[in-house]
Amino acid sequence: MIGELQKENGKKVYKYREPSRAEKFEYLANMSDIFEDYLESLGFDKDKVFLDYKLINEVFIRIDKRKEK
Numbered sequence: 725m726i727g728e729l730q731k732e733n734g735k736k737v738y739k740y741r742e743p744s745r746a747e748k749f750e751y752l753a754n755m756s757d758i759f760e761d762y763l764e765s766l767g768f769d770k771d772k773v774f775l776d777y778k779l780i781n782e783v784f785i786r787i788d789k790r791k792e793k
Contacts, residue, residue, distance in 0.1 A: 740789055751784050752777055 729737045743751070756775060763770045 742785060743788055748781060748784065752780060755780055755784075 727739050727741045729739060731737055742748075759775060760770050763773055
C-alpha cells in the first residue's frame with residue numbers, strides 16, 4: 725500500500741507500506757488452499773510437495789507494489 729507523507733517544505737512524498745502481518749497470513753493461507761486443491765485435481769500427494777512460504781511472501785509483496793502503480 726502506498727502512503728502519502730508531507731515533508732516540511734510542503735512537498736508530498738509517496739512511500740510503500742508493506743501489508744500487515746494479518747494480511748500476509750490471509751494471503752498465504754488462501755494461496756496454500758488453492759495450491760492444495762490444484763495438486764488434488766492433478767492427483768498428486770500434497771504431503772510430498774513443499775511450499776516455500778518465504779518465496780510466496782516475496783511474490784505477494786511484489787504484486788502488492790505493482791497494484792498501486
